[in-house]
Amino acid sequence: MDRDAAIDILRAHEPELQRLGVRHAAVFGSVARGENHAGSDLDVMIEIDEAAVRDVFDYVGVIHFIGDLFPISGMCPIAKCSRRMSSLKQNERPSMLSRRGREACLGIRENVEAAFDFIGGMDAAKFEQDRRTIYAVTRCLEIISEVSRRVDTATKDRHPHIPWQQVSSAGNIYRHEYANVLPLQIWRTVQERLPELLAMCVAELQRADAPGTSG
Known part of the structure:
Protein backbone atom coordinates (compact mmCIF):
# COMPACT_ATOMS: atom_id res chain seq x y z
CA MET A 1 0.00 0.00 0.00
CA ASP A 2 1.35 3.41 -0.94
CA ARG A 3 1.12 6.72 0.92
CA ASP A 4 -1.82 8.14 -1.03
CA ALA A 5 -3.91 4.99 -0.62
CA ALA A 6 -3.28 4.94 3.13
CA ILE A 7 -4.18 8.62 3.48
CA ASP A 8 -7.36 8.10 1.46
CA ILE A 9 -8.45 5.35 3.84
CA LEU A 10 -7.82 7.52 6.89
CA ARG A 11 -9.71 10.43 5.35
CA ALA A 12 -12.64 8.20 4.38
CA HIS A 13 -12.98 7.12 8.02
CA GLU A 14 -12.26 10.50 9.59
CA PRO A 15 -15.75 10.84 11.17
CA GLU A 16 -15.44 7.44 12.89
CA LEU A 17 -11.92 8.22 14.04
CA GLN A 18 -13.04 11.53 15.52
CA ARG A 19 -15.89 9.81 17.37
CA LEU A 20 -13.33 7.43 18.88
CA GLY A 21 -11.25 10.38 20.07
CA VAL A 22 -8.63 10.67 17.33
CA ARG A 23 -7.90 14.32 16.64
CA GLU A 50 -7.61 12.50 26.33
CA ALA A 51 -11.17 13.45 27.26
CA ALA A 52 -12.53 10.89 24.79
CA VAL A 53 -9.86 8.19 25.09
CA ARG A 54 -10.27 8.01 28.83
CA ASP A 55 -8.69 4.69 29.70
CA VAL A 56 -6.58 1.83 28.37
CA PHE A 57 -9.57 -0.07 27.00
CA ASP A 58 -10.57 2.99 24.95
CA TYR A 59 -7.01 3.20 23.64
CA VAL A 60 -7.05 -0.47 22.65
CA GLY A 61 -10.30 0.17 20.81
CA VAL A 62 -8.69 2.93 18.75
CA ILE A 63 -5.74 0.70 17.87
CA HIS A 64 -8.05 -2.12 16.81
CA PHE A 65 -10.19 0.18 14.68
CA ILE A 66 -7.20 1.58 12.82
CA GLY A 67 -5.78 -1.92 12.40
CA ASP A 68 -9.04 -3.05 10.80
CA LEU A 69 -8.75 -0.29 8.20
CA PHE A 70 -5.52 -1.81 6.91
CA PRO A 71 -5.65 -5.60 6.32
CA ILE A 72 -1.85 -5.85 6.38
CA SER A 73 -1.81 -4.95 10.08
CA GLY A 74 -3.43 -8.19 11.18
CA MET A 75 -5.08 -6.55 14.20
CA CYS A 76 -8.34 -7.78 15.70
CA PRO A 77 -11.61 -5.86 15.21
CA ILE A 78 -12.95 -3.53 17.88
CA ALA A 79 -15.74 -4.77 20.11
CA LYS A 80 -18.57 -2.41 21.01
CA CYS A 81 -19.27 -2.15 24.74
CA SER A 82 -21.38 -0.27 27.23
CA ARG A 83 -20.47 1.08 30.67
CA ARG A 84 -23.26 -0.55 32.73
CA MET A 85 -22.41 -2.83 35.62
CA SER A 86 -22.40 -6.58 35.21
CA SER A 87 -25.44 -8.56 36.26
CA LEU A 88 -27.04 -11.83 35.26
CA LYS A 89 -30.25 -11.53 33.30
CA GLN A 90 -33.39 -12.36 35.21
CA ASN A 91 -34.79 -15.80 34.35
CA GLU A 92 -31.64 -16.57 32.39
CA ARG A 93 -31.20 -20.22 31.45
CA PRO A 94 -28.79 -21.83 33.94
CA SER A 95 -25.31 -22.62 32.72
CA MET A 96 -22.53 -24.12 34.81
CA LEU A 97 -19.30 -22.20 35.35
CA SER A 98 -16.48 -24.48 34.22
CA ARG A 99 -13.49 -25.19 36.45
CA ARG A 100 -11.32 -23.13 34.09
CA GLY A 101 -13.88 -20.32 34.16
CA ARG A 102 -14.03 -20.42 37.95
CA GLU A 103 -10.24 -20.14 38.21
CA ALA A 104 -10.31 -17.22 35.76
CA CYS A 105 -12.97 -15.41 37.80
CA LEU A 106 -11.01 -15.96 40.99
CA GLY A 107 -7.85 -14.62 39.33
CA ILE A 108 -9.60 -11.55 37.97
CA ARG A 109 -11.28 -10.84 41.31
CA GLU A 110 -8.01 -11.18 43.21
CA ASN A 111 -6.18 -8.72 40.98
CA VAL A 112 -9.04 -6.22 40.73
CA GLU A 113 -9.18 -6.13 44.52
CA ALA A 114 -5.38 -5.80 44.67
CA ALA A 115 -5.49 -2.83 42.25
CA PHE A 116 -8.16 -1.18 44.41
CA ASP A 117 -6.04 -1.83 47.50
CA PHE A 118 -2.89 -0.37 45.93
CA ILE A 119 -4.67 2.83 44.91
CA GLY A 120 -6.57 3.12 48.17
CA GLY A 121 -7.91 6.63 48.53
CA MET A 122 -5.54 8.22 46.01
CA ASP A 123 -6.99 10.73 43.58
CA ALA A 124 -5.74 10.87 40.00
CA ALA A 125 -3.18 13.60 40.68
CA LYS A 126 -1.55 11.73 43.54
CA PHE A 127 -1.57 8.47 41.57
CA GLU A 128 0.22 10.11 38.64
CA GLN A 129 3.10 11.05 40.94
CA ASP A 130 3.45 7.64 42.63
CA ARG A 131 5.62 5.46 40.39
CA ARG A 132 5.57 2.48 42.74
CA THR A 133 1.78 2.36 42.77
CA ILE A 134 1.61 2.87 39.01
CA TYR A 135 3.89 -0.12 38.50
CA ALA A 136 1.97 -2.27 40.99
CA VAL A 137 -1.42 -1.46 39.47
CA THR A 138 -0.13 -1.98 35.93
CA ARG A 139 1.03 -5.47 36.96
CA CYS A 140 -2.49 -6.21 38.24
CA LEU A 141 -3.92 -5.06 34.92
CA GLU A 142 -1.47 -7.26 33.00
CA ILE A 143 -2.56 -10.30 34.99
CA ILE A 144 -6.24 -9.45 34.54
CA SER A 145 -5.67 -9.19 30.80
CA GLU A 146 -3.94 -12.57 30.66
CA VAL A 147 -6.46 -14.34 32.90
CA SER A 148 -9.41 -12.93 30.93
CA ARG A 149 -8.34 -15.08 27.99
CA ARG A 150 -9.25 -18.14 30.05
CA VAL A 151 -12.84 -17.07 30.62
CA ASP A 152 -15.01 -19.56 28.76
CA THR A 153 -17.24 -18.50 25.89
CA ALA A 154 -20.48 -19.19 27.74
CA THR A 155 -19.48 -16.84 30.54
CA LYS A 156 -18.49 -14.12 28.08
CA ASP A 157 -21.81 -14.53 26.31
CA ARG A 158 -23.65 -13.92 29.59
CA HIS A 159 -21.82 -10.60 29.97
CA PRO A 160 -21.66 -9.09 26.46
CA HIS A 161 -21.24 -5.55 27.81
CA ILE A 162 -17.73 -6.43 29.02
CA PRO A 163 -15.25 -5.41 26.27
CA TRP A 164 -13.55 -8.82 26.29
CA GLN A 165 -11.40 -8.15 23.23
CA GLN A 166 -10.03 -4.94 24.71
CA VAL A 167 -9.45 -6.54 28.10
CA SER A 168 -7.45 -9.42 26.64
CA SER A 169 -5.51 -7.21 24.21
CA ALA A 170 -4.62 -4.58 26.82
CA GLY A 171 -1.78 -6.74 28.13
CA ASN A 172 0.12 -6.21 24.89
CA ILE A 173 -0.30 -2.46 25.32
CA TYR A 174 1.06 -2.52 28.88
CA ARG A 175 4.06 -4.61 27.81
CA HIS A 176 4.93 -3.24 24.38
CA GLU A 177 3.39 0.25 24.12
CA TYR A 178 3.91 1.34 27.73
CA ALA A 179 5.35 4.69 26.59
CA ASN A 180 1.95 5.54 25.08
CA VAL A 181 -0.05 4.66 28.20
CA LEU A 182 -0.65 7.64 30.49
CA PRO A 183 -0.90 7.14 34.25
CA LEU A 184 -4.26 8.91 34.12
CA GLN A 185 -5.54 6.28 31.67
CA ILE A 186 -4.44 3.54 34.06
CA TRP A 187 -6.18 5.27 36.96
CA ARG A 188 -9.39 5.65 34.93
CA THR A 189 -9.23 2.01 33.85
CA VAL A 190 -9.21 0.97 37.49
CA GLN A 191 -11.91 3.42 38.56
CA GLU A 192 -14.26 3.10 35.59
CA ARG A 193 -13.68 -0.34 34.08
CA LEU A 194 -12.63 -2.74 36.82
CA PRO A 195 -15.84 -2.43 38.88
CA GLU A 196 -17.85 -4.10 36.12
CA LEU A 197 -15.28 -6.90 35.86
CA LEU A 198 -15.42 -7.42 39.61
CA ALA A 199 -19.22 -7.45 39.56
CA MET A 200 -19.16 -10.05 36.79
CA CYS A 201 -16.80 -12.32 38.75
CA VAL A 202 -18.80 -11.98 41.97
CA ALA A 203 -22.04 -12.79 40.14
CA GLU A 204 -20.56 -15.84 38.42
CA LEU A 205 -18.89 -17.19 41.56
CA GLN A 206 -22.02 -16.70 43.65
CA ARG A 207 -24.00 -18.46 40.96
CA ALA A 208 -21.57 -21.35 40.85
CA ASP A 209 -21.59 -21.68 44.66
CA ALA A 210 -25.37 -21.58 44.96
CA PRO A 211 -27.00 -24.76 46.33
CA GLY A 212 -27.72 -27.31 43.64
CA THR A 213 -25.02 -26.09 41.24
CA SER A 214 -21.55 -27.43 40.52
CA GLY A 215 -18.71 -26.58 38.10
Missing part, protein backbone atom coordinates in the same frame (compact mmCIF):
# COMPACT_ATOMS: atom_id res chain seq x y z
CA HIS A 24 -5.40 13.71 13.88
CA ALA A 25 -3.93 10.69 12.08
CA ALA A 26 -0.91 10.72 9.79
CA VAL A 27 1.16 8.19 7.87
CA PHE A 28 4.88 8.22 8.59
CA GLY A 29 7.91 5.99 8.12
CA SER A 30 8.88 4.20 4.91
CA VAL A 31 5.39 4.42 3.37
CA ALA A 32 5.28 8.19 3.86
CA ARG A 33 8.74 8.49 2.30
CA GLY A 34 7.86 6.25 -0.63
CA GLU A 35 10.59 3.77 0.38
CA ASN A 36 8.33 0.89 1.37
CA HIS A 37 8.47 -2.61 -0.09
CA ALA A 38 6.29 -5.74 0.11
CA GLY A 39 7.34 -6.52 3.69
CA SER A 40 7.20 -2.98 5.06
CA ASP A 41 5.02 -2.04 8.01
CA LEU A 42 2.46 0.72 7.69
CA ASP A 43 3.08 3.28 10.44
CA VAL A 44 0.25 5.57 11.52
CA MET A 45 0.78 8.29 14.13
CA ILE A 46 -2.29 9.52 15.98
CA GLU A 47 -3.07 12.43 18.25
CA ILE A 48 -5.78 11.51 20.72
CA ASP A 49 -8.26 13.53 22.72
